[in-house]
Amino acid sequence: MYKEKTQKEIYKKCDEEGSFIPLAEISIEKIKSMLKIALIDLKSSKEWIKKAPKESEQWNAIFKINYDSLHTLLEAFVTFDKLKIKTHECLFSYVCEKYSELEFDWNFFEKIRTKRNRSLYYGEIINYKDWEQVRLQLNLYINTIKKEIEEKLKEYEKKFNEEEE
Numbered sequence: 001m002y003k004e005k006t007q008k009e010i011y012k013k014c015d016e017e018g019s020f021i022p023l024a025e026i027s028i029e030k031i032k033s034m035l036k037i038a039l040i041d042l043k044s045s046k047e048w049i050k051k052a053p054k055e056s057e058q059w060n061a062i063f064k065i066n067y068d069s070l071h072t073l074l075e076a077f078v079t080f081d082k083l084k085i086k087t088h089e090c091l092f093s094y095v096c097e098k099y100s101e102l103e104f105d106w107n108f109f110e111k112i113r114t115k116r117n118r119s120l121y122y123g124e125i126i127n128y129k130d131w132e133q134v135r136l137q138l139n140l141y142i143n144t145i146k147k148e149i150e151e152k153l154k155e156y157e158k159k160f161n162e163e164e165e
Contacts, residue, residue, distance in 0.1 A: 007106035011097045014090035021084040028156055034076035035149055038069040042142065045069070054128040060119060063126040066138055067116045073145045080152050088113050102144060108137055 005013070014020060045065045052058040074091055075084075081098070085091040092109035095102070112134055118124040 004110075007093050007096050010089055011093040014085075014087070014093055019086040019090040020094060021086065023079065023082040023084055026080060026082055026156075028153070031076045031079050031149065031153065034072050034079075035146070035153075038072040038076075038142075039146075041065050041069045041072075052128075056128070057125060059128045059131045060126040063131050063134070064116055064119065066142070067112055070112075070138060070142050070145070073142060073149060077145055077149055077152075080149075102148070104141060104144075105137075108134075108141075112138065 042065070045062050048058055048062055052062065071088060071091070074095055078085060078091065078094060083094070085094055089110075092104075092106065092113065096104050096106045096109070115126060115130060115134075119126050
């Protein structure tokens with residue numbers, strides 16, 4: 001019988017397997033680009049949400065775009081730690097482990113990750129009800145991590161400007 005692993009167990013496994021790959025430097029341009037891409041996707045998603053009837057199959061795409069936007073933002077965020085992380089599961093465990101002050105829920109990450117994977121790999125269509133179950137928390141997480149990235153970018157710009165003076 002399959003036993004779900006805890007966030008700490010996943011983090012330990014990812015660490016042992018070398019899934020947290022050190023980067024030589026922090027690429028501010030890459031972070032800015034990833035932020036921009038995620039925001040463009042989210043803007044498109046919002047337009048679809050306004051128009052999509054509840055019985056529409058667009059909810060599958062809307063869910064995945066929002067999931068991927070969150071994933072992109074989290075990848076940009078951990079770039080500040082000079083890291084590239086191999087899998088979504090490892091990325092989520094890292095953020096939960098290292099940034100507990102953000103109060104992200106590992107179980108929520110697992111819920112949306114497995115929902116996305118069931119759609120992507122097993123052909124399960126995500127519907128309006130599925131979207132509604134995660135919408136608020138997903139938006140909260142997206143807004144939280146977007147704000148964190150923007151604050152870190154301001155810190156880097158300030159530091160860069162001070163070094164030039």
